[in-house]
Amino acid sequence: MGMVTMSELHKYGRTKFIMPGTAACPGCPLQVGMRQLAMALDGKLAMVIPAGCSSVIPGTAPHTAYSFPVLHVPFASSPAVASGLVRAVRQRGINGPVVVWAGDGATADIGFATLSGAAYRNEDILYIMADNEAYMNTGIQASGTTSWMAWTTTSPRGKTEDKKDVALIMLMHKVPYVATASIAYPMDFIDKVRRAMQVKGFKFIHLHAPCPPGWRMEDAYTIRPQGLPLRLVPGFYGSIIRVS
Numbered sequence: 001m002g003m004v005t006m007s008e009l010h011k012y013g014r015t016k017f018i019m020p021g022t023a024a025c026p027g028c029p030l031q032v033g034m035r036q037l038a039m040a041l042d043g044k045l046a047m048v049i050p051a052g053c054s055s056v057i058p059g060t061a062p063h064t065a066y067s068f069p070v071l072h073v074p075f076a077s078s079p080a081v082a083s084g085l086v087r088a089v090r091q092r093g094i095n096g097p098v099v100v101w102a103g104d105g106a107t108a109d110i111g112f113a114t115l116s117g118a119a120y121r122n123e124d125i126l127y128i129m130a131d132n133e134a135y136m137n138t139g140i141q142a143s144g145t146t147s148w149m150a151w152t153t154t155s156p157r158g159k160t161e162d163k164k165d166v167a168l169i170m171l172m173h174k175v176p177y178v179a180t181a182s183i184a185y186p187m188d189f190i191d192k193v194r195r196a197m198q199v200k201g202f203k204f205i206h207l208h209a210p211c212p213p214g215w216r217m218e219d220a221y222t223i224r225p226q227g228l229p230l231r232l233v234p235g236f237y238g239s240i241i242r243v244s
């Protein structure tokens with residue numbers, strides 16, 4: 001697949017990768033990002049999701065708003081489950097993408113050991129860290145990727161620790177593909193997902209995704225504040241990091 005164009009993006013406008021009537025808050029960044037991911041892969045993927053907003057959003061079994069197969073798994077286990085799943089489907093001759101879609105808490109904190117293990121083994125999975133910078137689903141507690149001085153319910157005077165740079169930590173694992181992206185730049189994110197799928201082995205994308213209730217902002221502003229970190233850290237968010 002080549003670089004995505006605006007007309008190609010419009011082509012997906014009517015495709016329902018996520019059905020209406022989800023349990024997400026209005027303006028939820030995870031729905032936006034997951035839809036962009038499904039666009040990039042034309043809806044052909046198997047997904048593993050640990051505990052978090054994305055496991056609540058599709059509704060309760062036997063119903064689901066997601067149009068692709070999803071395994072909902074305990075908080076710390078998604079990279080391990082995805083490792084087993086990808087080996088099983090490859091054994092059966094299926095080459096399609098196995099994707100972990102996890103929040104920042106599941107990635108940088110609770111699931112970090114299994115993430116590190118899967119990266120170290122260079123498992124053939126695509127790992128997306130959808131980073132809304134706190135544990136939003138359980139009440140806006142600070143996570144390892146909450147920014148320095150940011151307000152959360154566990155850092156009422158501002159977080160005193162710096163944000164963990166998970167993409168850089170993944171680079172240190174010497175995996176073949178690491179990128180950063182933002183839901184505010186869908187064509188860039190889609191391009192990076194497609195580029196990742198051309199690489200065999202462990203692929204990691206840090207996807208920045210601000211959450212209206214957690215960031216105490218209007219629903220309509222999900223996309224707009226993305227410009228701030230993009231401007232503050234030029235060359236990081238929205239850029240491609242290649243590892244040779």
Ligand code: SF4
Nearest residue numbers: 024025028053136211
């Ligand atoms: S709390 Fe934030 S991330 Fe979770 S469903 Fe609501 S808007 Fe989405």
